[in-house]
Amino acid sequence: MGQQIADRRLVLSRRFAEVALACFGYFIVVLVLLHGLRPDYTPVDHMISDYAVGRLGWVMTTAFVALAMGCLMLGLGMAAAGPKSLPGRAAVLLLWVVTLGSLVTAIFPTDLETAATTTTGNIHTASFLVNVFSVILCALLFAVSFHQSEDWRGYRWIGLALAIALLAAFVAQFLTLHRGAPYGLTNRLFVAVLMVWFLATARQLRRVALLRQSALTAKA
Numbered sequence: 001m002g003q004q005i006a007d008r009r010l011v012l013s014r015r016f017a018e019v020a021l022a023c024f025g026y027f028i029v030v031l032v033l034l035h036g037l038r039p040d041y042t043p044v045d046h047m048i049s050d051y052a053v054g055r056l057g058w059v060m061t062t063a064f065v066a067l068a069m070g071c072l073m074l075g076l077g078m079a080a081a082g083p084k085s086l087p088g089r090a091a092v093l094l095l096w097v098v099t100l101g102s103l104v105t106a107i108f109p110t111d112l113e114t115a116a117t118t119t120t121g122n123i124h125t126a127s128f129l130v131n132v133f134s135v136i137l138c139a140l141l142f143a144v145s146f147h148q149s150e151d152w153r154g155y156r157w158i159g160l161a162l163a164i165a166l167l168a169a170f171v172a173q174f175l176t177l178h179r180g181a182p183y184g185l186t187n188r189l190f191v192a193v194l195m196v197w198f199l200a201t202a203r204q205l206r207r208v209a210l211l212r213q214s215a216l217t218a219k220a
Helices: 002-037 048-052 057-081 086-107 119-147 153-175 183-219
Strands: none
Touching: 002 048, 002 057, 002 183, 048 057, 048 183, 057 086, 057 183, 086 119, 119 153, 119 183, 153 183
C-alpha cells in the first residue's frame, strides 16, 4: 500500500512537471509572437507587461495566467518530489507566492510610461516587485536545498548557476530602471533567464520523478 501511494505521488509529480512545461512553453511562444504582432512596442523602451495594454492586450494576459499556472504546477510537483529540507519547503511556498502574484499581474495591467499613473498600474508594479524578489529567493533556496538532497544533487550546480544568473539579470534590470536606459532589453534578459530556470527545474522534476518510479518498480 505504501509503495502504491508513493508511486501515485511520483506519477502526479511527473504530470505536474509536464503541465508546468506546457504552461511555460505557452508563455514563451506568446511573448515571442507579440514582438511581431506589436512592433510599435519597441523592445528597448517597453517592458513585456506593456503588451497587456491596448490592442491584443488579452493575449499577454493569457500568457501571465499560463505563467501563474506553471508556477502552481511546479510548486505542487516540487512539494511532492522536491527536496524535503527547510530551504526546499520555503522555496515551494515562494513559488505559490509567485503564482498569486502572477495572477494579480494578469488582472491589473501596467501603466505605459507615457500614460497617467493609475491604481491598477500601481497594483501591477507592486505585484511585479513581489514576484521578482520571491522568485529570486526561491531559486537561491532551491539551489541550497539541491545540495542537501540525494535525488537532486546531480542538478545542484546547474541550479546554483541559474540562480546566480537570475540574480545578475535582476541587478541589470534594476540599474536600468530610469528614462533613457534600455530597461526593455534588461527586462527581456531577466525574463529569458527566468524562463530557462523554470524550464530546467520542471524538466529535472520530471526526470527525478521518473527515476524514483523506476527504483520503486525495481524493488517490487
